[in-house]
Amino acid sequence: MNLTDDEKAMLDGHDGAAKRKAMELLVRYSEALGAERFVDTNNVAGVPGSSTLFLKNYYKDHNGGNYEAIFSLFDLDSDEVVPVPKVSAYSCHLQGGMDPNEWATMGQTKEAFEHFQEDEAQVADHGIQIMKTCTPYLAGNVPVKGEHCAWMESSAVVFCNSVIGGRTNTEGRESTSAAMLTGKIPDWGFHRDEFRHGTHAIEVEVPIETVQDWGMLGYFVGGAVEENIPVISGVTYQPNLVRHKHFGAAAASSGGVELYHMVGITPEAPSREIAFGPRNPVETIKYGAAERRKIYDNLNSIGTSTDVDFVMLGCPHYSIEQIWEAARLLDGKKLSPNTKLWIFTSRSVKSMADTNGYTKAIRDAGGLLLTDTCSAISQAIPKGTKVVALDSAKQTHYLPAFMGIEAWFGTTKECVDAAVTGHWRGELR
Numbered sequence: 001m002n003l004t005d006d007e008k009a010m011l012d013g014h015d016g017a018a019k020r021k022a023m024e025l026l027v028r029y030s031e032a033l034g035a036e037r038f039v040d041t042n043n044v045a046g047v048p049g050s051s052t053l054f055l056k057n058y059y060k061d062h063n064g065g066n067y068e069a070i071f072s073l074f075d076l077d078s079d080e081v082v083p084v085p086k087v088s089a090y091s092c093h094l095q096g097g098m099d100p101n102e103w104a105t106m107g108q109t110k111e112a113f114e115h116f117q118e119d120e121a122q123v124a125d126h127g128i129q130i131m132k133t134c135t136p137y138l139a140g141n142v143p144v145k146g147e148h149c150a151w152m153e154s155s156a157v158v159f160c161n162s163v164i165g166g167r168t169n170t171e172g173r174e175s176t177s178a179a180m181l182t183g184k185i186p187d188w189g190f191h192r193d194e195f196r197h198g199t200h201a202i203e204v205e206v207p208i209e210t211v212q213d214w215g216m217l218g219y220f221v222g223g224a225v226e227e228n229i230p231v232i233s234g235v236t237y238q239p240n241l242v243r244h245k246h247f248g249a250a251a252a253s254s255g256g257v258e259l260y261h262m263v264g265i266t267p268e269a270p271s272r273e274i275a276f277g278p279r280n281p282v283e284t285i286k287y288g289a290a291e292r293r294k295i296y297d298n299l300n301s302i303g304t305s306t307d308v309d310f311v312m313l314g315c316p317h318y319s320i321e322q323i324w325e326a327a328r329l330l331d332g333k334k335l336s337p338n339t340k341l342w343i344f345t346s347r348s349v350k351s352m353a354d355t356n357g358y359t360k361a362i363r364d365a366g367g368l369l370l371t372d373t374c375s376a377i378s379q380a381i382p383k384g385t386k387v388v389a390l391d392s393a394k395q396t397h398y399l400p401a402f403m404g405i406e407a408w409f410g411t412t413k414e415c416v417d418a419a420v421t422g423h424w425r426g427e428l429r
Helices: 003-010 017-033 053-058 068-075 108-125 154-164 173-182 212-226 239-253 272-276 287-297 321-331 348-354 360-366 393-403 411-422
Strands: 037-038 044-046 090-094 184-186 202-203 231-234 282-287 310-315 340-345 368-371 387-390 408-410
Touching: 003 017, 017 068, 044 173, 044 340, 053 068, 053 108, 068 108, 068 173, 090 184, 108 212, 154 239, 202 212, 212 231, 212 239, 212 282, 212 287, 212 393, 231 272, 231 282, 239 348, 239 393, 282 287, 287 393, 310 411, 321 340, 321 348, 340 348, 340 360, 340 387, 348 360, 348 368, 360 368, 387 393, 387 411, 393 408
Parallel strands: 044 090, 202 231, 202 282, 310 340, 310 387, 340 368, 387 408
Antiparallel strands: 037 184
16 A cells, blocks of 8 residues: 555554554455555544443453444454543444433333443544434534545445535544554545546436335335446435435435436536436436336335334434424324324434424324433344334334334334324325
């Protein structure tokens, strides 16, 4: 690799043992990728040093499995525990495993919660922003076009690359933790212009307007192109942030999409020609009424009973607009005694919901507004749940497989209706 003087200094240990271990990891990572150099990053999103009780116990013979032991041995793949300094790059902590106030409701133990608190205190002490969300761009971390980032979380990565025009690959815990200490990440993949051109043409032949429409289109696109770069044309409705959020999350779940272009909409696709650059489309794929119907039926293929025990909203984490909508739909209503409603968001967005009275409105109806996690990440659902209703194609893809339950996919309105009536009455419109 071609290392700068400051990179050589870190690798030689002049800036401490932790940065040396971080650079050693990043050099191995770069060599595996075929990268010849690093880019500087001052925007890193990961889960540095965080652990479960299982991990803490696994490393108990090393400083009792404390934060530095986890960061050294697990994150940096070090063969020894080293002192971990404060981070050098602006860094934020993504989603965690439990709501800090409703941990017992989510089935967590007091011991797990106390460990969660200890971890969080260490995260803050190391200069890392505690955002605890899969949507950092809704909680204050908004890159600019062309900015080199090092982010985990598939739905955040695809949003950063596509909607904002930032530059990040889907990084892992190890590379993000190392980047936090060094401010370096391999110059490879989506950091480079030549890798950001489209590969597949998607021609949309039906109106795409609602959040449900965008989620289904994203789920179709991900399945069609897998990890490649779609260029979508034929969209006549300007999607807002929420629609992009659901589209990208779905495309990253059914496939492995990290970057998409929408002609005339996203920043790197003012035209179809610019989106593809020097490439010709590998394939042209149509999305019409038949494809839309097939995706809807596929997402609802694991639902048989119309008796709904649980409604989960907030994947990716709800924006304040979506919480406002849910509160309006619940106004003057009460949940079915047989159905639980959990809505997930970030702490920062929840603080706005608290101020605006939405948290209270949701609670008055019988639901909960939770933070930090979701049912798939925490693998937590209300006891006895057999059937869930969801407005997220991504969560519909994951949660039933994780938890062995049936699922219905529909609009937010249909999901709230299921929470109130206890029955699924959704249909494709």
